[in-house]
Amino acid sequence: MVAHYTQEEIEAMIACPKVIVQPLAKKWDGKPKHRQNEMELRSADGKYEYKVFLRQNVEFEENFSIGVRGREKGKPWMTLLRVNGPHGPNKEIRHHEKPHVHYHDFDNFTGDPALAIPVEDYFSLNEAIVYFFKKINLPISSDYFGGLFART
Amino acid sequence: MDFLDSIREGFNNRVDFKEKRPGVWSVRAPIYHEDGDMIDVFVERTNGDDTVRLRDAGLTLMRLSYDYDLNTDNKRKIFQEIILKNGVEEEDDEIFIDAKTENVFPAMMQFAQAVAKVGSMRYFGREVVRSLFYEQLDEIVAKSVKNVPYQKNVAPVPERPELEVDYRFEVNSKPIFLMAVRGSNKAKQAAINFLEFRQLKLPYRAFVAHENLGDLPKNDITIVTRAADKQFTDLDNFRTDFPRALEAELAN
Structure with a gap:
């Protein structure tokens, strides 16, 4: 797969200050087996655009993922970061069931973090949301996140 | 033999189980998604005497939805074909397979294969299912246009049926003609149509939605740009800007 971004660019895309283009929906969108919410962002300098997704399984609520896809305008989208719940083992943390964060490993690039x-730093979904937005450098404001912590 | 023992034997003991809910076991087997997460398999005894159900609790489609939605009939059809051809079942977004205890290991491998194939549908969006462009565009149009009458595949000049536009939106006195452009030939066709309409002095606004403007040869970009009043560079751009452009035209 062709790498469209360097590791430095990926890190800059995650860490740079961002502004909200389309806020999260006030209510979660209920699917048969999971619920979801989404928002759109751009970098404060206008260079990058982002799509944030929040997902939580209905039956196993510990199985959640909050992620961000980003791109430089005109380039392909790529998933930059995913903050996951303690849903089960991972190849790299086989014997544990811990919350974990997926990053891009540029030396082993597969197109997915x-x-x-x-x-x-977190265990529950709400804690993970706070962790995630801090990680991507977007302050949590009640104007945009008021309905986020309410359960549907 | 217990069904958990049957799975353990199949994996030569390289497997573990965790009881997630009473009677529902999560199988920790060395089968992984691309990102290293284990494929989610939950196993439980069903009401039948010796039948076991392996299921994903809807997690396969939840994972897929991070960057790929089953939001068109064609995508759903492909999904259902994968389900059918791999001998598993689906209900309310949950993938599952029922098996007798002695067959639970092969059923699990079959299940894992089906889940992996569904997970790989995200790549269809970038490569195989590029032909879904017209279907996706059609869906965006249907969502965006609330109170504006429109027709598909219309020849604005009845005696020139070859000059067909993909969409005609009735906006005030000047209709909008929209051409969906995928590839060089369609780009040329769009430019020819609009230039002919101009010569015939038709009142219209010329919109072009590209699958990817950047993929077109430079000369095609030049002729389309000369002929069109407004262009959308790709589907994301069309999804965002077309409703705004339509509103602006209505306000004129």
Whole structure:
């Protein structure tokens, strides 16, 4: 697969300040087996655009993922980061069932964030949401996130 | 033999189980998604005496939805074909397979293969299913246009049926003609149509939605740009800007 971004660009895309283009929906979108919400962002300098997705399984609520896809305008989208719940083992953390974050491992580029790092910073979905938005440098404001923590 | 023992034997003991809910076991087998996460398989005894159900609790489609939606009839059809051809079943977005205890290991491998194939549908969006462009565009049009009458595949000049436009939107006194452009030939056709309409002094606004403007040869971009009033560079751009452009035309 052709790599369209360097590791430095990927890290800059994750860490740069962002502004909201399309906020999260006030209510989660209920699918038969999971619920979901989405928002659109751009970098403060206008260079990058982003799509944020939140997903949570209905039956196993510990199985959630909050992720961001991004691109430089005119280039392909790529998933930059996923913050996952303690849903089950990963190849790299086989014997544990911990919350973990998927990053791009540029040396082993597959097109999907393959590097999984276990983290202690959150456990529940709400904690993970706070962790995620801090990670992508977007302050949580009640104007945009008021309905996010309410359950449907 | 217990069904868990049957799975354990199949994997030569390289498997573990965790009881996630009473009677529902998560199978920890060395079968992985691309990102290294284990493929989610839950196993439980069904009401039948010796029947076991392997299921994904809807997690396959949840994962797929990170960057790929089953939001068109064609995509759903492809999904159902994968389900059917791999001998598994689906209900309310949950993929499952029922098996007798002695067959639970081969059933699990069959299940994992089906799940992996569904997961790989995201690549169809970038490669194989590029032909879905027209279907996806049609869906965006249907969602965007609330109170504007429109027709598909219309020849604005009845005596010139070869000059067909993909969509005609009735906006005030000047209709919008929209051409969906995928590839060089369609780009040339769009430019010819609009230039002919101009010569015939038809009142119209010329819109072009590209699958990917950047993929076109430079000369095609030049002729389309000369003929069109407004262009959308790709489907994402069309999805975002077409409703705004339509509103702007209505306001004129």
